[in-house]
Amino acid sequence: MPTIVAPDQLIHAVVQGKSIAHLTPEQAYAIHILGMPAGAITNPLPKHLVVLLANIDRMARKGFKQACSNPEGLIEAAYDERHPYYLRRPVQAELARGMRECFPELRPTGVDSNGQCVYRASDVATALDTSEVELKALGERHGMQNATADSDVTPIH
Numbered sequence: 001m002p003t004i005v006a007p008d009q010l011i012h013a014v015v016q017g018k019s020i021a022h023l024t025p026e027q028a029y030a031i032h033i034l035g036m037p038a039g040a041i042t043n044p045l046p047k048h049l050v051v052l053l054a055n056i057d058r059m060a061r062k063g064f065k066q067a068c069s070n071p072e073g074l075i076e077a078a079y080d081e082r083h084p085y086y087l088r089r090p091v092q093a094e095l096a097r098g099m100r101e102c103f104p105e106l107r108p109t110g111v112d113s114n115g116q117c118v119y120r121a122s123d124v125a126t127a128l129d130t131s132e133v134e135l136k137a138l139g140e141r142h143g144m145q146n147a148t149a150d151s152d153v154t155p156i157h
Contacts, residue, residue, distance in 0.1 A: 005041050017085035025086035030056035060084050072142070079116075103127045113152035 005021050013020035014032045022043045023031065030053035031041065045053070064087045067077035077083055078091040096117075099106065106127045108117035125132045 005038050007038065010038075015085060017087075017089045025084075026057040026060075027053045029060065029084045029086060030054075060087065064088075076142075108156055110153040110155045112154075118153050 005023070009020060010028060010032055013023075013025070013028045017025050018028075019025050020028050021041075022045075023041070027045070027050075033056055034052075040049075060083065064077055064083045067080065067083065068074040068091075074091065075095065078088050078095060080088070106119060106123055109120050109123070110118040112118050121132050121135055125135045128135065
């Protein structure tokens with residue numbers, strides 16, 4: 001029996017890294033990648049489809065693992081939208097926990113258009129005991145030239 005999952009609901013689940021209807025986050029991602037029509041999503045899923053979706057998940061996990069070959073790669077992969085959010089979310093949560101533990105005085109000043117916390121460069125420089133100039137140079141070396149230019153920041157305080 002088909003379970004109707006609206007395309008916009010499927011996309012929302014994939015973006016949030018969450019399950020939808022009878023689909024796990026991994027299955028929702030794979031179905032989205034395949035561009036499957038809603039009428040093909042049955043409950044239960046046929047065995048051949050479960051295997052296909054599991055293989056797509058396996059490929060995504062392999063790509064994510066390869067990107068995480070070192071600490072810098074792990075941090076970059078956690079925010080790289082080429083990887084599924086259900087793989088990135090736990091790493092992002094752990095990085096946020098580490099920030100709160102290691103820099104308890106550092107508080108976000110806003111939220112960007114993607115819902116990520118935004119900090120003042122001066123606050124980050126102070127927490128790291130460095131200058132804003134050095135911080136900006138480090139960011140540019142790591143491809144973060146536009147990180148300070150997001151005009152869609154919603155202030156928290």
